[in-house]
Amino acid sequence: MRLTRKFVLMLVLGIMVVLTVNALIRVRREVELFDHDTRRDAALMGAVLAHDMGYAWRTEGEHAALSLLRDVAKKSQHVRVRFVTRDQLAAAKEAGLTERDLAVLDSGGTLSRRVERGDGALYTYVPVEAVAGRAGAVELMESLADERRYVRFTIVSTLIGTLVLILICAAMAGVVGAIFVGRPTRQLVEKVRRVGSGDLTGPLVLSQQDELGEIATEINAMSERLAAANQRVHKETEDRIAAEQQLRHADRLMTVGKLASGLAHELGTPLNVVSGRAQMIVSLESQGDQIRQDARIIVDQAKRMTNIIRQLLDFARPRTSQRAMLDLRTSAQQTIALLTSLAEKHRVKLVLPPGAPVIAPVDPTQLQQVITNLVVNAIHAIANAGTVTISVAAEQAKPPADIAGPARRYAVLRVRDDGQGMDEHTMAHIFEPFFTTKDVGDGTGLGLAVTHGIVREHEGWVQVESQLGRGSVFSVYLPMEGTSP
Numbered sequence: 001m002r003l004t005r006k007f008v009l010m011l012v013l014g015i016m017v018v019l020t021v022n023a024l025i026r027v028r029r030e031v032e033l034f035d036h037d038t039r040r041d042a043a044l045m046g047a048v049l050a051h052d053m054g055y056a057w058r059t060e061g062e063h064a065a066l067s068l069l070r071d072v073a074k075k076s077q078h079v080r081v082r083f084v085t086r087d088q089l090a091a092a093k094e095a096g097l098t099e100r101d102l103a104v105l106d107s108g109g110t111l112s113r114r115v116e117r118g119d120g121a122l123y124t125y126v127p128v129e130a131v132a133g134r135a136g137a138v139e140l141m142e143s144l145a146d147e148r149r150y151v152r153f154t155i156v157s158t159l160i161g162t163l164v165l166i167l168i169c170a171a172m173a174g175v176v177g178a179i180f181v182g183r184p185t186r187q188l189v190e191k192v193r194r195v196g197s198g199d200l201t202g203p204l205v206l207s208q209q210d211e212l213g214e215i216a217t218e219i220n221a222m223s224e225r226l227a228a229a230n231q232r233v234h235k236e237t238e239d240r241i242a243a244e245q246q247l248r249h250a251d252r253l254m255t256v257g258k259l260a261s262g263l264a265h266e267l268g269t270p271l272n273v274v275s276g277r278a279q280m281i282v283s284l285e286s287q288g289d290q291i292r293q294d295a296r297i298i299v300d301q302a303k304r305m306t307n308i309i310r311q312l313l314d315f316a317r318p319r320t321s322q323r324a325m326l327d328l329r330t331s332a333q334q335t336i337a338l339l340t341s342l343a344e345k346h347r348v349k350l351v352l353p354p355g356a357p358v359i360a361p362v363d364p365t366q367l368q369q370v371i372t373n374l375v376v377n378a379i380h381a382i383a384n385a386g387t388v389t390i391s392v393a394a395e396q397a398k399p400p401a402d403i404a405g406p407a408r409r410y411a412v413l414r415v416r417d418d419g420q421g422m423d424e425h426t427m428a429h430i431f432e433p434f435f436t437t438k439d440v441g442d443g444t445g446l447g448l449a450v451t452h453g454i455v456r457e458h459e460g461w462v463q464v465e466s467q468l469g470r471g472s473v474f475s476v477y478l479p480m481e482g483t484s485p
């Protein structure tokens, strides 16, 4: 229920209780007064009649007394007047007289009795002093219909008055409530909703200087603080993204440098072929069709070299993330091919056991960068000949606490080496940018920081296990579906 309605209802209920109690007391009092007046008038009239009748009885006899009463009875419109003998009194069941009442009359007292049957009536008895003691009493019977009509009228008029008062109070409370509570509360709710949905513009202006006005001022101040904080977060996020991109690019260039030796080897073979065949043409060693064949071989080898160089350029160029459904196994194979010569130089065998394709939405270049960083690290960790095993699988896994979410299917890329492994201190810092245990010029400490950033951007994580002197396993978990680029 709305606040204004509650406020009005409570007020109306309160007023209703007060006015109703007041009306009841008033009606009761009016009725009592009316009853008292009626009794008093009847008693007075009875006393006068009894006195006159007694006097007539004593001076002129019973007949004169009774005819006096009859005259009065004829003239009296609202009150029935008659004389009742002592015996009649004893038998008067109508007014419900008891022995005690009769005793009161016998002792000269006045008696009045209400009878509520039918329209109701008020009986008043005043004893008449005749010659030989008390002959009986004057009975006055007054209908209570007038009194009841009066009571009804009082009740109805009080009720109407009360109702009108309640309605006026309710209307006034409603208007006041709507102006001072309803409207500002609606505006407050509207503003809070807008803040909740992220719209922090337009302060809420409430003219009133009460608690609601204070709330509005506080909400406005809160919105301003939130807007400032949002701006700061936005700026920091932009700065962080820019720094990460720079870091990634720097790492890519470093990787390119590392790959250079392997590439020199890759380019060396086709270059040798090209120069050999060209030499043969120049020295006229090749003749006729042989020249065409040499030229074709030169073209093929040139294409091969162009391809290798394009790959390298592609890898080095800064790019934004572009995900596609990719088989991680194929990606691993291609990267391994590029790293084979580096591995051979360190007498390291790169192994990729066969298996089914594992498809996941990933950025091909970024994935290649991740695999290169992990495999190059693994090669470097092996001092004197060893094996680096790269495996790809689909696994059900639950994300760590800092990512959260339910268990689901992940594409897992594992790079296992039988190299030197890591101590606890190294393990604790490997993902920090510029943390390296390598000599100056050998490592910059960016590889794993960048790897971590890329994997996080894919909503995945890197898990590391290592034993000093025995080797390490780096597992990259990438969601197989439901990620946004």
Ligand SMILES: Nc1ncnc2c1ncn2[C@@H]1O[C@H](COP(=O)(O)OP(=O)(O)OP(=O)(O)O)[C@@H](O)[C@H]1O
Binding pocket: 254, 373, 377, 378, 381, 417, 419, 420, 421, 422, 426, 430, 435, 436, 437, 438, 442, 443, 444, 445, 446, 447, 448, 449, 471, 472
């Ligand atoms: N497979 C591994 N075995 C043992 N130690 C490792 C392995 N991979 C990483 N490390 C440790 O983690 C450190 C940080 O690795 P990271 O790839 O971030 O930088 P780096 O290899 O030193 O330099 P960069 O990759 O930038 O050339 C390494 O210096 C090394 O001490």
Ligand SMILES: [Mg+2]
Binding pocket: 373, 376, 377, 443, 446, 447, 448
């Ligand atoms: Mg590295």
